[in-house]
Amino acid sequence: MKKIFRVAVDGPSGAGKSTIAKAVADKLGIDYIDTGAMYRSVGYKMMRKGISVEDEELLRKMLDETDIDFYENNIILDGEIINDKIRTSEISKMASLCSAVPAVREKLVELQRGMGEKKSVIMDGRDIGTNVFKDAEYKFFLTASPEERADRRYKELKEKGESISYDEVLKNIKQRDHNDSTRKLNPLRKADDALEVDTTGLSIEDVIDNVLKEIK
Ligand code: DC
Numbered sequence: 001m002k003k004i005f006r007v008a009v010d011g012p013s014g015a016g017k018s019t020i021a022k023a024v025a026d027k028l029g030i031d032y033i034d035t036g037a038m039y040r041s042v043g044y045k046m047m048r049k050g051i052s053v054e055d056e057e058l059l060r061k062m063l064d065e066t067d068i069d070f071y072e073n074n075i076i077l078d079g080e081i082i083n084d085k086i087r088t089s090e091i092s093k094m095a096s097l098c099s100a101v102p103a104v105r106e107k108l109v110e111l112q113r114g115m116g117e118k119k120s121v122i123m124d125g126r127d128i129g130t131n132v133f134k135d136a137e138y139k140f141f142l143t144a145s146p147e148e149r150a151d152r153r154y155k156e157l158k159e160k161g162e163s164i165s166y167d168e169v170l171k172n173i174k175q176r177d178h179n180d181s182t183r184k185l186n187p188l189r190k191a192d193d194a195l196e197v198d199t200t201g202l203s204i205e206d207v208i209d210n211v212l213k214e215i216k
Helices: 017-028 035-049 056-064 089-098 102-115 128-132 146-159 166-182 204-215
Strands: 006-010 031-034 068-071 074-077 121-125 138-143 195-198
Touching: 006 017, 006 128, 017 031, 017 121, 017 204, 031 035, 031 068, 031 102, 035 056, 035 068, 035 074, 035 089, 035 102, 035 121, 056 102, 068 102, 089 166, 102 121, 102 128, 121 128, 128 138, 138 204, 146 166, 195 204
Parallel strands: 006 121, 006 138, 031 121, 138 195
Antiparallel strands: 068 074
16 A cells, blocks of 8 residues: 655745645645645634634634535535635734634644545645644745745735735735744744745745655
């Protein structure tokens, strides 16, 4: 039987994790799991239900009744495909806030471990190499300057028709970096055994090649 392996891709917002992880998954014929989309889904559901991060009891109840899964690169929340609905700057903020809540992390980490138990996966996020799969066979930490990451995110949001300025996007990125790396529970951090790839000024193809070279 083929040996199962896990690839962890961590790093701050806009470092290119999902683009790289998706392409590597295609090349290797393994599943790609976007854990940020899972935090976004929880943020989206909280917003729809009007539940705030302080409503711990309501939030726990909501989580008990929440089902998140991936099917053919679609993210499914309680049976509904929500791909585009979770890619707004409003949901980005909500996802960052809810990702600091222990009950949310417990639930999502459990789901993530279950997803990577029986098959090879490439998973991107903030705490994959340091927490979800500490024993992952391959670990990468992608970085890029805040300005380059803001530039990439700004272009994405503009394409989607969101009216937001570059300065606002840069401010949001810095705020999220701060939230993600200073929260008490599993903050964004490079695992000691992860390979750091600074993608500033590199093409997507260059980064994919770097990652594939390590795995093969
Ligand atoms: O990668 P992203 O921008 O879609 O992630 C959305 C938020 O979710 C981000 O602010 C941090 C949080 N997150 C996390 O805490 N742990 C993960 N493994 C993935 C994302």
